[in-house]
Amino acid sequence: MMALGSFVRIHYLRPPDRKTVFTQRLIARDQGALVTLARDLSFDPPLEIGGTVALEEGSVAIWFTFPGRWYDVGLFHRADGSRTGIYGNVLTPPVIHQDGRWDTTDLYLDLWIPSGGRPFLLDQDELDQAVAATAVEPELAARANEEGGRLLEGARNGTWPPPMVERWSLERAVEEERRLLAGGAPETPQ
Numbered sequence: 001m002m003a004l005g006s007f008v009r010i011h012y013l014r015p016p017d018r019k020t021v022f023t024q025r026l027i028a029r030d031q032g033a034l035v036t037l038a039r040d041l042s043f044d045p046p047l048e049i050g051g052t053v054a055l056e057e058g059s060v061a062i063w064f065t066f067p068g069r070w071y072d073v074g075l076f077h078r079a080d081g082s083r084t085g086i087y088g089n090v091l092t093p094p095v096i097h098q099d100g101r102w103d104t105t106d107l108y109l110d111l112w113i114p115s116g117g118r119p120f121l122l123d124q125d126e127l128d129q130a131v132a133a134t135a136v137e138p139e140l141a142a143r144a145n146e147e148g149g150r151l152l153e154g155a156r157n158g159t160w161p162p163p164m165v166e167r168w169s170l171e172r173a174v175e176e177e178r179r180l181l182a183g184g185a186p187e188t189p190q
Helices: 124-132 138-157 170-182
Strands: 007-014 018-030 033-041 047-049 052-055 059-065 071-077 083-091 101-114 120-122
Touching (some): 052 083, 052 101, 059 170, 083 138, 101 124, 101 138, 120 138, 124 138
Parallel strands (some): 007 101
Antiparallel strands (some): 018 033, 033 059, 047 052
């Protein structure tokens, strides 16, 4: 089992062949979720969602990965620490290896809940294009659409994201990281 404070390397495939590796610190296990902290994100230009900056240079995100689930959740914060929203990413359930490597495939659809705003789905057109280009199998796209619809419905009726997500603040995540580092957690990605 991965030690709290260690870094995980998330190997993220966006079909057909765009591969990215994200390195994040594992800061907690909370009600079945693996909670990681992504610091000093690089977004130049800033990432805008619905006409509002969601992430920018120096942003921080708290990620909640739920083994066996077809989504993960990000709490997005600007460089000044203000929370911009909740991001639900539809993906294949991650394969979590004991060495800190996680493998998953992005299924294009995302749910965005801007702070103080109404939830909406993103990138349906990209999923449809991926299916048309045979980068995503129709059955997998159907599963993604089902999950995206379920997340949107849950966000609209207040049953998604899982309640434990709202109990996390940036201050809590930073304090957990500080505590882990004080206890001798690795300070650089491995």
